[in-house]
Amino acid sequence: MNDYDMFKNLLVMAAADQSFSEEEIVYLTQRANRLGISEEQFQKALDQVLGRGMVELTIPQDDAERRRLLKELLQIIGADGHLVEIERQLFANVAAHMMIEESELNLIIDSLK
Numbered sequence: 001m002n003d004y005d006m007f008k009n010l011l012v013m014a015a016a017d018q019s020f021s022e023e024e025i026v027y028l029t030q031r032a033n034r035l036g037i038s039e040e041q042f043q044k045a046l047d048q049v050l051g052r053g054m055v056e057l058t059i060p061q062d063d064a065e066r067r068r069l070l071k072e073l074l075q076i077i078g079a080d081g082h083l084v085e086i087e088r089q090l091f092a093n094v095a096a097h098m099m100i101e102e103s104e105l106n107l108i109i110d111s112l113k
Contacts, residue, residue: 001065003037004035004037004045006035006072007031007032007037007045008045008049008058009057009058009072009073010028010073010076011028011046011049012049013077013087015049016087017084017087021082023079026079028076031076057094059094067100067108069094070094070095070100073094074108
């Protein structure tokens with residue numbers, strides 16, 4: 001998965017509750033800088049995510065990239081300290097689609113503590 005798709009996935013998760021908290025915006029800005037996302041790419045991704053009626057995440061094919069995505073999604077979910085139901089459902093659907101077992105998912109969550 002390229003860095004742009006990863007960043008767009010973070011935007012999708014942050015926008016799942018149809019709002020961006022200040023903490024999410026700060027996190028996304030910092031993450032964009034670390035990923036080398038330009039202002040134009042940031043705006044393009046934001047336009048794509050907010051312009052769609054249906055929210056979609058890009059799921060990587062590679063197992064290591066899948067785990068990286070789950071870690072990144074957990075970090076954006078926790079950025080504002082609030083877990084809303086739609087974020088929980090979206091994360092659960094992504095993990096289920098990836099066929100990640102609960103024990104492995106718990107290891108991923110624990111690695112972020």
